Amino acid sequence: xxxxxxxxxxxxxxxxxxxxxxxxxxxxxxxxxxxxxxxxxxxxxxxxxxxxxxxxxxxxxxxxxxxxxxxxxxxxxxxxxxxxxxxxxxxxxxxxxxxxxxxxxxxxxxxxxxxxxxxxxxxxxxxxxxxxxxxxxxxxxxxxxxxxxxxxxxxxxxxxxxxxxxxxxxxxxxxxxxxxxxxxxxxxxxxxxxxxxxxxxxxxxxxxxxxxxxxxxxxxxxxxxxxxxxxxxxxxxxxxxxxxxxxxxxxxxx
Amino acid sequence: xxxxxxxxxxxxxxxxxxxxxxxxxxxxxxxxxxxxxxxxxxxxxxxxxxxxxxxxxxxxxxxxxxxxxxxxxxxxxxxxxxxxxxxxxxxxxxxxxxxxxxxxxxxxxxxxxxxxxxxxxxxxxxxxxxxxxxxxxxxxxxxxxxxxxxxxxxxxxxxxxxxxxxxxxxxxxxxxxxxxxxxxxxxxxxxxxxxxxxxxxxxxxxxxxxxxxxxxxxxxxxxxxxxxxxxxxxxxxxxxxxxxxxxxxxxxxxxxxxxxxxxxxxxxxxx
Numbered sequence: 001x002x003x004x005x006x007x008x009x010x011x012x013x014x015x016x017x018x019x020x021x022x023x024x025x026x027x028x029x030x031x032x033x034x035x036x037x038x039x040x041x042x043x044x045x046x047x048x049x050x051x052x053x054x055x056x057x058x059x060x061x062x063x064x065x066x067x068x069x070x071x072x073x074x075x076x077x078x079x080x081x082x083x084x085x086x087x088x089x090x091x092x093x094x095x096x097x098x099x100x101x102x103x104x105x106x107x108x109x110x111x112x113x114x115x116x117x118x119x120x121x122x123x124x125x126x127x128x129x130x131x132x133x134x135x136x137x138x139x140x141x142x143x144x145x146x147x148x149x150x151x152x153x154x155x156x157x158x159x160x161x162x163x164x165x166x167x168x169x170x171x172x173x174x175x176x177x178x179x180x181x182x183x184x185x186x187x188x189x190x191x192x193x194x195x196x197x198x199x200x201x202x203x204x205x206x207x208x209x210x211x212x213x214x215x216x217x218x219x220x221x222x223x224x225x226x227x228x229x230x231x232x233x234x235x236x237x238x239x240x241x242x243x244x245x246x247x248x249x250x251x252x253x254x
Numbered sequence: 255x256x257x258x259x260x261x262x263x264x265x266x267x268x269x270x271x272x273x274x275x276x277x278x279x280x281x282x283x284x285x286x287x288x289x290x291x292x293x294x295x296x297x298x299x300x301x302x303x304x305x306x307x308x309x310x311x312x313x314x315x316x317x318x319x320x321x322x323x324x325x326x327x328x329x330x331x332x333x334x335x336x337x338x339x340x341x342x343x344x345x346x347x348x349x350x351x352x353x354x355x356x357x358x359x360x361x362x363x364x365x366x367x368x369x370x371x372x373x374x375x376x377x378x379x380x381x382x383x384x385x386x387x388x389x390x391x392x393x394x395x396x397x398x399x400x401x402x403x404x405x406x407x408x409x410x411x412x413x414x415x416x417x418x419x420x421x422x423x424x425x426x427x428x429x430x431x432x433x434x435x436x437x438x439x440x441x442x443x444x445x446x447x448x449x450x451x452x453x454x455x456x457x458x459x460x461x462x463x464x465x466x467x468x469x470x471x472x473x474x475x476x477x478x479x480x481x482x483x484x485x486x487x488x489x490x491x492x493x494x495x496x497x498x499x500x501x502x503x504x505x506x507x508x509x510x511x512x513x514x515x516x517x518x519x520x521x522x523x524x525x
Contacts, residue, residue, distance in 0.1 A: 124349035127311060128408075131343040132363045132415075133335040139366075 044147025060159040064166025085186035088167040097160035098201035106238035110213035117217025118227035152206025267317035279475035292466035342412030348404035402433030
């Protein structure tokens with residue numbers, strides 16, 4: 001049994017090392033992709049980002065609404081319902097915005113990135129590019145990675161803003177919290193550093209979620225089952241990585 | 255007589271193992287410029303692997319693969335990509351880019367490697383598509399094509415950069431007789447009209463004998479026989495005779511290595 005644990009550990013370290021090298025390779029190609037293939041990056045921002053907007057907005061609205069509801073019902077016990085705005089803003093901007101967006105992104109855009117690249121591998125499209133002297137890392141992987149990494153902070157911003165609107169709808173429109181108190185207290189209390197924390201998280205999560213998606217796709221076993229497994233792993237690994245990183249970043253920033 | 259300048263590709267003492275299985279053991283062969291060369295062999299002998307080694311999608315354990323005298327395993331990334339521009343490769347299933355139309359697939363290498371204008375690219379692409387008889391399918395998507403059509407589009411794409419060497423991986427597999435005849439004629443016509451060299455991996459003995467100048471029969475990790483189709487037909491070697499005439503019994507066993515039949519069925523193991 002110890003042998004199995006040891007083997008699993010070695011395998012994990014090896015994969016992690018390979019992932020880092022893969023990441024470095026992507027970074028190495030990033031400047032030239034930005035300069036020479038900017039249109040591909042824009043296309044992928046559209047593919048990863050624009051298609052996720054609806055799901056992000058719907059989820060943001062309801063997460064914000066439920067936060068408003070919970071905040072109101074708990075804070076009103078202490079006659080502090082005017083601080084509903086502060087509570088929801090903190091929760092959304094610092095935590096739920098980046099984390100939930102990253103999880104939704106993994107489910108919506110990450111899976112499609114992984115399965116797309118995995119299928120290209122399975123149907124020899126990547127080999128065909130190699131044979132046409134076109135580097136698939138540069139042509140296929142880096143633009144998708146950048147598209148995802150750029151989309152995430154933008155999606156997070158949209159999520160948080162829509163979430164605040166959702167909280168406003170519930171707290172102000174339905175539960176009659178004073179609209180001035182709701183927004184003014186939020187503005188007075190929330191500092192720029194809180195927003196920065198959310199931005200840092202969304203950037204890190206964007207890089208990590210996109211990296212995992214393209215890595216899983218690129219290294220998928222070229223069979224139907226292999227691509228399916230790569231897609232599943234994308235969601236699972238991203239979720240774990242995002243939640244661990246969220247704790248680590250919060251601990252460092254606070 | 256072939257002279258040194260006629261030799262396009264020379265494989266020397268190639269050894270390649272995958273896992274514990276030795277796929278090639280000191281394999282030697284030479285491919286002559288201007289010929290249609292066939293690489294044949296029973297399924298599972300590593301014909302496709304050999305193509306991947308020749309194009310350095312895989313790297314040999316030992317031995318050299320010389321293309322025009324240059325050992326391709328020593329090339330750096332840039333030089334390798336320059337070398338690959340001389341190759342056109344047709345994959346087994348076509349490997350068309352599924353996001354792009356037929357036209358864009360054929361235009362892909364031109365857009366990646368040249369600064370040609372739109373009009374010129376359009377002309378070149380339509381010419382190549384016309385050569386494979388699919389000019390009318392330019393706006394179709396790969397998913398709408400039949401297997402034979404997809405392979406013809408892939409052939410147009412492989413030719414579009416005017417390569418010196420066209421490589422076909424199982425171009426006849428799974429095609430109906432008409433499509434097969436079309437591809438056979440295209441292979442020969444492209445080779446002679448464009449003055450290029452072709453390498454075909456296949457196990458379709460009949461089709462190969464109509465198109466190949468020279469064939470290599472690979473079995474058990476080495477070249478079992480080589481020569482023109484006629485020479486192979488008359489060869490006395492048992493492996494060659496079995497393969498060329500499609501006989502079930504011979505040195506290439508029908509049964510994959512297995513434990514004793516009686517033993518296995520009567521359940522001596524797992525009791």
